Amino acid sequence: MENNGNTPENTQKKYYNNRNKYRNKRKNYRGYQKVNTRSLDVNTEETTEAVTQEASVMMQNVRQDRTATIARTTSETDIKLTINLDGTGEADVDTGIGFFDHMLKSFAKHGLFDLSVTVHGDLIVDCHHTIEDVGIVLGEAIKQALGDKKSIRRYGDIILPMDEALILCAIDLSGRPYLVFDGQFTSDSVGYFDTQMVKEFFYAISYSAGMNLHIKQMSGENDHHIIEGMFKAFAKALDEATLYDERIKSVLSTKGSL
Ligand SMILES: [Mn+2]
Numbered sequence: 001m002e003n004n005g006n007t008p009e010n011t012q013k014k015y016y017n018n019r020n021k022y023r024n025k026r027k028n029y030r031g032y033q034k035v036n037t038r039s040l041d042v043n044t045e046e047t048t049e050a051v052t053q054e055a056s057v058m059m060q061n062v063r064q065d066r067t068a069t070i071a072r073t074t075s076e077t078d079i080k081l082t083i084n085l086d087g088t089g090e091a092d093v094d095t096g097i098g099f100f101d102h103m104l105k106s107f108a109k110h111g112l113f114d115l116s117v118t119v120h121g122d123l124i125v126d127c128h129h130t131i132e133d134v135g136i137v138l139g140e141a142i143k144q145a146l147g148d149k150k151s152i153r154r155y156g157d158i159i160l161p162m163d164e165a166l167i168l169c170a171i172d173l174s175g176r177p178y179l180v181f182d183g184q185f186t187s188d189s190v191g192y193f194d195t196q197m198v199k200e201f202f203y204a205i206s207y208s209a210g211m212n213l214h215i216k217q218m219s220g221e222n223d224h225h226i227i228e229g230m231f232k233a234f235a236k237a238l239d240e241a242t243l244y245d246e247r248i249k250s251v252l253s254t255k256g257s258l
């Protein structure tokens with residue numbers, strides 16, 4: 001009564017409570033990943049601490065679902081888009097512009113994103129609204145899927161070859177939009193895709209995603225190669241920037257947010 005409740009009975013109860021907590025943690029841990037648990041078989045205080053740490057790592061591994069779906073309707077376009085940043089490259093794309101579909105499928109495949117896009121755009125006018133608005137919506141979806149950007153690499157870059165074309169792409173998921181685009185095309189269009197729209201598309205993404213995006217054509221002659229190189233390079237750089245890095249415990253910024 002006067003000994004702070006530390007009766008032999010209570011002490012035993014506490015012991016069993018702690019033991020059960022420890023066992024549950026171990027059970028959860030084992031259920032999560034069937035890996036080497038031999039190191040957990042010795043019941044010492046040190047081991048309990050190790051298990052607690054493992055449990056915390058385990059919780060970090062149970063990541064947020066990085067999927068976003070956005071629907072946007074204006075008088076010019078009607079768009080529904082879903083992206084999963086942790087996908088496998090599956091794409092289901094129908095924009096009404098064959099070459100644009102080809103580019104978006106390349107983007108999904110090489111970034112290992114799952115992407116579904118359906119667009120009813122005013123193609124009777126031209127391809128402008130359709131391509132620009134998909135850029136806006138894709139950027140919004142990327143931003144939404146990224147969430148708080150905790151534990152991601154933030155930066156990604158590549159110099160990607162496609163035959164004679166060589167494309168540099170560098171990304172900072174800084175939250176600050178900025179596009180630097182350096183590309184020269186010799187034809188007005190590839191299929192029904194106007195080459196002027198390449199820059200517009202990436203501009204729209206960088207602004208709606210809050211992304212610093214550099215795309216630079218280092219060489220290239222064939223517009224199909226140059227544009228496809230840009231979409232693939234963007235995909236690879238974005239994949240790298242969105243990858244989780246276990247060493248990054250919070251967001252990769254001295255400000256504390258991105
Ligand atoms: Mn191609």
